[in-house]
Amino acid sequence: MNTTAQTGQKFNYFFGLINLVAVFCIVWLLWYVFMNPNTVMKLYTPMYGFSLVVGFLAAIVLLNNVAGGYPFPEVSTQRFGPVQRGIAMTVVAVLLMLFLVYIFFWGFIGKFGIAYFSPQSIIASGGQGAEIFNARENASTAIVYYFTAFLLVALFWSTGFDRWPWQNDDRGVTAWSRLFAVTFFSSIIYILLFHPHVCYLFYPAQDKAGVESWWADFAGTGSAFFGLGLVLCVLFWIVASDLLWDGYPWKYLEKEGESTWAKGVVVFIVTFVLGVIVLFVLMQIMNYFWDEAFMGGQYTDGPDFRFIHAGEICGFFILAAFILKHYFNNFPNLNSLWVGAAIRTILAMAGGMLFYWFYYSPLATFFLAKVPGVAQPGDTSLVWTILFLSVIMVQTDFFEGWPLKKR
Amino acid sequence: MKRRTFLKSLAATGVATSLTGAGALTREARARKKINFGEVKSVRVDVLSETSWFDNDNLKKHMLDYGGAMTNQYNIPWDWDNAGGYMALLTVTTLEGKERKILLDSGWNNDWVDYIYEKNNIPAMLKSGEIEFMVISHWHLDHYWGIESTLKHKPDITMYAPKTYYPEDMALLKGAHLTAKNKEGEDVHVCKNDVPHTGKLILCDPDGEKDGIYNPMPGVAIRNFDVPILLRVRGENVFYFNVKDKGIVTVTGCCHPGLLSLFSYARKNFEGYKPYGCYGGLHITLFETWDPKFDDIIKGVKAFKIQKLACNHCTGWIWAEKAAAAGIPVVKGTDKYKSYKRQSTVATASNAFLTNGDHVIF
Numbered sequence: 148m149n150t151t152a153q154t155g156q157k158f159n160y161f162f163g164l165i166n167l168v169a170v171f172c173i174v175w176l177l178w179y180v181f182m183n184p185n186t187v188m189k190l191y192t193p194m195y196g197f198s199l200v201v202g203f204l205a206a207i208v209l210l211n212n213v214a215g216g217y218p219f220p221e222v223s224t225q226r227f228g229p230v231q232r233g234i235a236m237t238v239v240a241v242l243l244m245l246f247l248v249y250i251f252f253w254g255f256i257g258k259f260g261i262a263y264f265s266p267q268s269i270i271a272s273g274g275q276g277a278e279i280f281n282a283r284e285n286a287s288t289a290i291v292y293y294f295t296a297f298l299l300v301a302l303f304w305s306t307g308f309d310r311w312p313w314q315n316d317d318r319g320v321t322a323w324s325r326l327f328a329v330t331f332f333s334s335i336i337y338i339l340l341f342h343p344h345v346c347y348l349f350y351p352a353q354d355k356a357g358v359e360s361w362w363a364d365f366a367g368t369g370s371a372f373f374g375l376g377l378v379l380c381v382l383f384w385i386v387a388s389d390l391l392w393d394g395y396p397w398k399y400l401e402k403e404g405e406s407t408w409a410k411g412v413v414v415f416i417v418t419f420v421l422g423v424i425v426l427f428v429l430m431q432i433m434n435y436f437w438d439e440a441f442m443g444g445q446y447t448d449g450p451d452f453r454f455i456h457a458g459e460i461c462g463f464f465i466l467a468a469f470i471l472k473h474y475f476n477n478f479p480n481l482n483s484l485w486v487g488a489a490i491r492t493i494l495a496m497a498g499g500m501l502f503y504w505f506y507y508s509p510l511a512t513f514f515l516a517k518v519p520g521v522a523q524p525g526d527t528s529l530v531w532t533i534l535f536l537s538v539i540m541v542q543t544d545f546f547e548g549w550p551l552k553k554r
Numbered sequence: 555m556k557r558r559t560f561l562k563s564l565a566a567t568g569v570a571t572s573l574t575g576a577g578a579l580t581r582e583a584r585a586r587k588k589i590n591f592g593e594v595k596s597v598r599v600d601v602l603s604e605t606s607w608f609d610n611d612n613l614k615k616h617m618l619d620y621g622g623a624m625t626n627q628y629n630i631p632w633d634w635d636n637a638g639g640y641m642a643l644l645t646v647t648t649l650e651g652k653e654r655k656i657l658l659d660s661g662w663n664n665d666w667v668d669y670i671y672e673k674n675n676i677p678a679m680l681k682s683g684e685i686e687f688m689v690i691s692h693w694h695l696d697h698y699w700g701i702e703s704t705l706k707h708k709p710d711i712t713m714y715a716p717k718t719y720y721p722e723d724m725a726l727l728k729g730a731h732l733t734a735k736n737k738e739g740e741d742v743h744v745c746k747n748d749v750p751h752t753g754k755l756i757l758c759d760p761d762g763e764k765d766g767i768y769n770p771m772p773g774v775a776i777r778n779f780d781v782p783i784l785l786r787v788r789g790e791n792v793f794y795f796n797v798k799d800k801g802i803v804t805v806t807g808c809c810h811p812g813l814l815s816l817f818s819y820a821r822k823n824f825e826g827y828k829p830y831g832c833y834g835g836l837h838i839t840l841f842e843t844w845d846p847k848f849d850d851i852i853k854g855v856k857a858f859k860i861q862k863l864a865c866n867h868c869t870g871w872i873w874a875e876k877a878a879a880a881g882i883p884v885v886k887g888t889d890k891y892k893s894y895k896r897q898s899t900v901a902t903a904s905n906a907f908l909t910n911g912d913h914v915i916f
Contacts (some may be wrong), residue, residue: 184625184626185625185626185629191624192623193622193623194616198699273841275844276842277610278615281614281841341833343743343846347845347849348844350872363846363850364848368847369846369849369850371846371848391715418911441811441814441818442857443808443813443814443850443852444812444818445813445814446811446812446815448812449847468735514623517624518782520781520788523782524784526624
């Protein structure tokens with residue numbers, strides 16, 4: 148993400164639109180090659196493909212938001228231009244994704260520590276359902292959840308604490324310190340919100356390793372989709388405040404242009420409360436369209452589906468916010484920051500609903516080979532949304548907006 | 555803290571409701587008048603075959619190798635030797651005491667379906683018209699691809715099927731030989747039908763013929779739920795029976811819409827709704843694996859107070875066993891299936907499934 152103030156130069160919205168169409172086509176091509184169930188790689192099983200896509204986004208965020216671009220130059224230079232910088236960082240992000248999924252989780256943590264992170268370890272443990280398809284899906288589920296916790300903490304840290312308390316240290320120290328801090332808190336979030344679910348993906352349940360989902364009674368489901376939906380609703384506000392509100396009102400808590408402890412705490416509390424509110428509102432809207440969900444209901448009647456669907460909707464909002472910021476110059480740029488911010492937020496939500504309409508229309512059947520209809524088991528719009536976001540972030544952060552924006 | 559309490563405590567913030575005005579909203583379904591589709595004296599379900607495939611791992615491997623659960627089922631060169639099929643014979647006793655028969659689904663592997671039909675005298679019932687009509691629950695391979703085995707005895711049988719068919723589904727019904735390419739690029743036979751259907755075809759959608767249902771005889775309703783299903787399939791037809799003095803019974807092929815969603819629909823739409831029982835695949839632990847949401851279904855079934863739960867096929871043995879252990883009235887099967895020429899590799903001694911050769915009466 149980039150909160151740099153607008154340049155004031157005239158922005159060509161038509162070029163922005165062309166750029167968006169080009170990115171859409173790139174996403175479609177990537178989907179066709181890697182995810183489309185009728186073509187080449189067929190990775191959308193769905194969790195296996197999901198783990199790779201969210202792993203790629205996590206790698207981008209790690210390089211960009213956590214490491215602050217380190218060890219690459221902070222911005223492109225005469226000798227290391229945006230294209231060279233973009234290609235190098237993209238290659239590193241892909242390698243990092245492959246490293247994290249296949250070596251760190253499958254080959255290291257899953258092999259020597261927590262078996263459910265590795266398909267091979269699940270199969271080796273034997274028992275009910277311990278075969279490659281199911282084992283890979285279960286390991287991928289755990290990896291998706293870990294990366295989700297990582298994205299929450301990393302993006303929160305970037306918006307809330309930013310360089311605090313390492314603002315006086317060099318880039319290397321800040322990058323490594325933030326990585327350890329973010330990883331530590333990600334692990335805590337993962338343990339609390341997702342680990343109980345993963346432990347109960349097996350028969351018999353791994354009840355000495357994880358407690359039964361503590362949220363089951365009030366959420367109406369033992370599924371960790373509860374936590375996934377909540378995290379994504381919170382993330383929407385983190386992204387909206389960072390991109391669409393130009394980092395306000397949090398900036399009022401900065402000292403000499405640097406984040407403070409108080410700023411981080413306030414960002415955490417306020418975005419969490421706003422996330423809970425938007426989750427509640429979305430659940431109420433779904434109740435209106437599909438009646439109240441009930442424990443054990445399936446498809447649109449299932450509380451688990453309602454929670455992940457709230458997260459999917461916020462995913463669309465986040466995608467639209469990125470597009471508004473990067474391809475439409477955060478329109479409208481008014482004198483009043485708050486009127487502008489309110490309009491942008493509404494535009495992001497409206498844009499998100501356009502994506503919602505697209506994803507559940509016959510167009511998605513044509514472009515993505517998706518079965519028409521809502522609540523398809525084994526289908527989540529998050530995979531396509533995250534792939535789209537990743538391509539946008541690669542362009543805007545690694546390539547510094549090239550070719551739309553030229554330094 | 556219960557969910558209600560949790561939601562109420564959230565509502566106390568006073569923000570969300572004012573944004574949505576949700577409290578003032580009324581659902582069309584709530585306002586709609588309830589349907590009375592008649593009553594039957596009883597309904598008997600004979601399990602012709604619930605073993606759609608014999609080895610789970612073999613089936614899953616084919617799905618995995620050819621793109622996973624979202625792949626078009628016609629693009630996978632399935633292992634013919636692993637194919638079985640799902641079929642059930644429903645016998646309705648009317649309030650006047652007359653017995654009327656319905657065939658649910660037509661299996662997959664024609665050799666297996668023929669074997670099962672002969673064992674249960676189905677060819678004679680089809681030829682004589684004793685079986686009045688058939689229902690294709692959905693267009694999945696294991697419920698539909700064996701259609702030739704039915705049509706060769708009664709090509710003009712009246713058929714209810716979901717309106718959400720794909721071109722390959724209809725081609726097969728009209729007569730076709732379909733193949734899929736394997737990894738080596740060779741065409742592999744996946745299904746065939748040399749006997750085109752000539753009878754009345756009623757393509758079902760959620761609007762129904764009236765009030766959202768089809769009502770082929772008093773006390774029997776067919777309802778189409780337009781839900782997306784694995785392997786690029788859409789929509790499932792389910793049976794509702796209103797059994798006099800007992801209540802609503804659902805009979806399903808796979809129950810993709812969800813058992814409790816079917817009862818929820820009945821609760822909202824049927825006059826004098828009283829839950830009683832269910833039969834069929836319930837589509838829960840399809841591949842004998844677990845997920846916390848399956849525990850949700852056990853808790854939900856208890857809350858809905860279903861009194862007689864007979865299940866098999868895609869329900870999953872482990873769910874049926876856990877449900878029985880949790881106090882749900884699961885109808886136990888017998889060992890008759892062991893006398894059949896093939897058995898599923900996941901069958902256990904618990905008899906938690908009503909399996910091949912068993913029956914249940916509601």
